[in-house]
Amino acid sequence: MTTxxxxxxxxxxxxxxxxxxxxxxFIIAKHGRALARLGPAGGQRPPALGVIDAIIDARRGIELGGDLRALIEEGRA
Structure with missing residues (x-):
């Protein structure tokens, strides 16, 4: 969501x-304080495929690297 x-x-x-x-x-802000939200009427949402494409684009080029189990355990510390 864009401010x-x-x-x-x-x-x-x-x-x-x-x-x-x-x-x-969109979030509409004045002096850095959120005042209102502007979006589609009737609770409409973007099509699911568009959302999935956006997620795939956002994580493109990101690699975990290393041992996944070690990364999980590190997050628990």
Whole structure:
């Protein structure tokens, strides 16, 4: 979810509404304090495949490396 300033939201409202209708969500903030959320009406969410693609893109190039069990145990310490 993207955070945008109130002035920017006011200036680009038409564009933000188009993006929200496509499933994007925004937090509108003023002086760094979250005031409102702008998103699709009726609880619509982006299609599941789009979400899966976004997750795959976000983790592209990230490798755990090493022994997975050792990494798990290290996190428990």
């Amino acid at each position: 945008i300033g109130a002035y920017e939201a006011k200036t680009h409202l038409s564009e933000l509404l188009e993006r929200a209708s496509a499933g994007e969500e």
